[in-house]
Amino acid sequence: QKEVEQDPGPLSVPEGAIVSLNCTYSNSAFQYFMWYRQYSRKGPELLMYTYSSGNKEDGRFTAQVDKSSKYISLFIRDSQPSDSATYLCASQKVTGRRALTFGSGTRLQVQP
């Protein structure tokens, strides 16, 4: 079992829709959770991160972590064609090995 699981999609939505992207993780040592956006043939771009449980909002993006169910979510409101990309969730431990553990990425297509 992978430590971070993510539905690869593709996910296709109309412009203006609310998008929900999700990951699950299995390692209880993970305390930090990041979302990266990666456009085709580009490097991943950090969108936001959260610590432990709770919500974090940044503009049209909201990241949510539910530690009790080991569930990570990213919501995109009023989705735009420019949001079309692959979204990678990643997890990190508090101490010790700090390297990121990535999910497989979800490819999102927002149709104009």
Added chain:
Amino acid sequence: DTEVTQTPKHLVMGMTNKKSLKCEQHMGHRAMYWYKQKAKKPPELMFVYSYEKLSINESVPSRFSPECPNSSLLNLHLHALQPEDSALYLCASSQEVLAGVETQYFGPGTRLLVL
């Protein structure tokens, strides 16, 4: 400024060639990383440098040789690669902290094709 730069953007090499990938950051980060990313897959960690010392080698074949000449630069020397090594090679950096989140910032990558 959260920029990590990588050169070259594209590289084509034969299996007998020797080439190098370069990465640079000026954010004062003391941890630098090399990742390999195949199409439609997440980045896979290859090497981690912490304070210019190699701290993690994910059992990468010796045909890949990392080097960290100083705190701002990271190189990846390539020699006798195989076609299956063709991929996007990503460099990342982060601020080393004893505790707390270490957010990694990625460069745009070098797209490598081995013929």
